[in-house]
Amino acid sequence: METIDIQEVVTRDGLQIEDQFVPTEKKIDLINRLSAAGVNKIEATSFVSPKAIPNLRDAEDVMLGIDRKPGVTYTTLIPNVKGAERAAACKVDEVNLVVSASESHNRKNVRKTVEESFSGFSDIASFLTGTGISINGSLATSFGCPFEGSVSEDRILGLINKYLELGADGITLADTTGMATPKQVFELCSKVLHRWPDLPLTLHFHNTRGMGLANVIEGIRAGVTRFDASLGGLGGCPFAPGATGNICTEDLVHMLTFMDYHVRTDLDQLISTANYLETILGHEVPGQVIKAGKITDLHPM
Numbered sequence: 001m002e003t004i005d006i007q008e009v010v011t012r013d014g015l016q017i018e019d020q021f022v023p024t025e026k027k028i029d030l031i032n033r034l035s036a037a038g039v040n041k042i043e044a045t046s047f048v049s050p051k052a053i054p055n056l057r058d059a060e061d062v063m064l065g066i067d068r069k070p071g072v073t074y075t076t077l078i079p080n081v082k083g084a085e086r087a088a089a090c091k092v093d094e095v096n097l098v099v100s101a102s103e104s105h106n107r108k109n110v111r112k113t114v115e116e117s118f119s120g121f122s123d124i125a126s127f128l129t130g131t132g133i134s135i136n137g138s139l140a141t142s143f144g145c146p147f148e149g150s151v152s153e154d155r156i157l158g159l160i161n162k163y164l165e166l167g168a169d170g171i172t173l174a175d176t177t178g179m180a181t182p183k184q185v186f187e188l189c190s191k192v193l194h195r196w197p198d199l200p201l202t203l204h205f206h207n208t209r210g211m212g213l214a215n216v217i218e219g220i221r222a223g224v225t226r227f228d229a230s231l232g233g234l235g236g237c238p239f240a241p242g243a244t245g246n247i248c249t250e251d252l253v254h255m256l257t258f259m260d261y262h263v264r265t266d267l268d269q270l271i272s273t274a275n276y277l278e279t280i281l282g283h284e285v286p287g288q289v290i291k292a293g294k295i296t297d298l299h300p301m
């Protein structure tokens with residue numbers, strides 16, 4: 001039975017785009033419930049400019065307030081050395097660097113050229129040397145950019161190589177605005193894993209055009225075993241027009257469980273945590289399994 005790792009991003013990707021600030025203690029509670037449900041990795045928050053992402057201005061309080069469950073990797077997104085310093089002070093397990101594969105989205109998101117981002121990453125890598133904190137390199141807009149359209153496979157392979165040269169331990173290919181097609185996912189991931197067979201490769205899909213779970217299946221077929229997902233299907237980049245939620249964690253775990261994949265994450269606990277998330281937010285979330293129930297939840301005639 002093949003094992004699939006579920007990496008939860010709701011308190012970063014999900015909450016960054018919400019209209020309202022979620023109180024710190026609710027964020028902490030959510031993260032603790034998610035680790036109890038057995039997710040492999042949690043992107044707890046981001047150490048970015050509080051002016052850019054006001055909803056995550058409490059990053060230190062969140063990171064220092066949660067229970068760190070052994071075996072769970074706690075990661076945080078960082079854009080620069082200042083972010084790395086803040087993350088290291090909170091003893092994160094991993095930092096997640098982010099650069100866009102397309103110049104225009106990178107400029108919108110972090111106000112830098114791709115080259116400038118990578119030069120900053122070298123400084124981050126030097127700063128982190130000897131701290132034991134691992135580095136994941138994310139490539140936003142890997143499957144298409146809302147401003148520029150398609151991004152070539154060669155460009156993606158080149159950018160992965162740049163990340164690996166500066167010492168990244170893992171790579172995430174992110175589909176920031178849901179432009180990836182299943183065919184494209186299979187082809188690109190096959191090429192990446194052919195070139196770097198042992199690379200810890202994560203896929204990060206948004207379900208903007210309804211292709212998210214189909215993309216997961218094609219990623220698995222190409223050999224990928226790690227997927228980011230967001231509880232309730234929340235999420236989106238505030239610097240990309242029309243961005244909508246990530247693939248939904250409980251919908252993903254539901255599908256994989258009933259396809260006989262091994263996932264460490266407990267589906268019932270996820271569903272009850274997704275219901276709790278709706279009470280925190282005061283609005284419905286896009287996830288479907290919390291509305292329809294599991295395929296084994298039958299009804300009286």
Ligand code: COA
Nearest residue numbers: 046047048049050052053079080082083098109110111237
């Ligand atoms: N943590 C906290 N504050 C930070 C910071 C960090 N990692 N990096 C920069 N800042 C602060 C600076 O101290 C400065 O504050 P001041 O105005 O009070 O002096 C301000 O932000 C601007 O700093 P500067 O270095 O000029 O950056 P910028 O204005 O060009 O912004 C980023 C660049 C990357 C810091 C900012 O755009 C950002 O944080 N973006 C978030 C991207 C994101 O999370 N996107 C969604 C996920 S992909």
Ligand code: ZN
Nearest residue numbers: 013176236237
């Ligand atoms: Zn995302």
